[in-house]
Amino acid sequence: GEDVEQSLFLSVREGDSSVINCTYTDSSSTYLYWYKQEPGAGLQLLTYIFSNMDMKQDQRLTVLLNKKDKHLSLRIADTQTGDSAIYFCAETFNTNAGKSTFGDGTTLTVKP
Amino acid sequence: KAGVTQTPRYLIKTRGQQVTLSCSPISGHRSVSWYQQTPGQGLQFLFEYFSETQRNKGNFPGRFSGRQFSNSRSEMNVSTLELGDSALYLCASSLGQPSGNTIYFGEGSWLTVV
Numbered sequence A: 001g002e003d004v005e006q007s008l009f010l011s012v013r014e015g016d017s018s019v020i021n022c023t024y025t026d027s028s029s030t031y032l033y034w035y036k037q038e039p040g041a042g043l044q045l046l047t048y049i050f051s052n053m054d055m056k057q058d059q060r061l062t063v064l065l066n067k068k069d070k071h072l073s074l075r076i077a078d079t080q081t082g083d084s085a086i087y088f089c090a091e092t093f094n095t096n097a098g099k100s101t102f103g104d105g106t107t108l109t110v111k112p
Numbered sequence B: 001k002a003g004v005t006q007t008p009r010y011l012i013k014t015r016g017q018q019v020t021l022s023c024s025p026i027s028g029h030r031s032v033s034w035y036q037q038t039p040g041q042g043l044q045f046l047f048e049y050f051s052e053t054q055r056n057k058g059n060f061p062g063r064f065s066g067r068q069f070s071n072s073r074s075e076m077n078v079s080t081l082e083l084g085d086s087a088l089y090l091c092a093s094s095l096g097q098p099s100g101n102t103i104y105f106g107e108g109s110w111l112t113v114v
Helices: none
Strands: A004-008 A009-013 A019-023 A029-037 A043-050 A057-059 A061-065 A071-076 A087-092 A100-102 A106-111 B005-007 B010-013 B019-022 B031-038 B040-048 B054-058 B064-068 B074-076 B087-094 B109-113
Touching: A004 A087, A009 A019, A009 A057, A019 A029, A029 B087, A043 A057, A043 A061, A043 A071, A057 B054, A071 A087, A071 A100, A100 B040, B005 B087, B010 B074, B019 B087, B019 B109, B040 B074, B074 B087
Parallel strands: A009 A106, B010 B109
Antiparallel strands: A004 A019, A019 A071, A029 A043, A029 A087, A057 A061, A061 A071, A087 A100, A087 A106, B005 B019, B019 B074, B031 B040, B031 B087, B040 B054, B064 B074, B087 B109
């Protein structure tokens, strides 16, 4: 079945790296996403990775995918106070385009 | 390119009333999905429309319905509103194809039921 889990909270110091983790249960997922949600706003797509990739880097963001353990992580380098937000991991299946399953979100707090 | 646009952004309704929310997808996107976000339940998938047809449906009661028009714009309707329907309703659009399935969200419509 489909299930995506994330830890609920993460607190880091400004300038440090943040690592947000996510686990999923269905190995047939095709796309894995990271979204950012700031207070009062919708979800902003940060990055995504195809399930046949191990890593994707995009400026300060690095996504690592371990298919064997069904583990996805998002690393934010040089974390800034503006990175404080809720981060959602999501998966979508090739056979079910248009429907994504989301984790409950990780609230990242960046302390100055 | 304009993003996903949702209207209205904020609304207050009374129990028992009905509400219609609107979503304009990114130009060229044929898939529109709707999600409900609440503090207790997180992001829950409502339904997805592709080329005017409901293609996927989540586990919500029949009071929640939707439709999609020929220009891919979508509306969702909630009838006989309950207090528990208070939530942020998010619309998302994508190409809806396996090879181009990146999903983009609108800013959402905040519904408060009193």
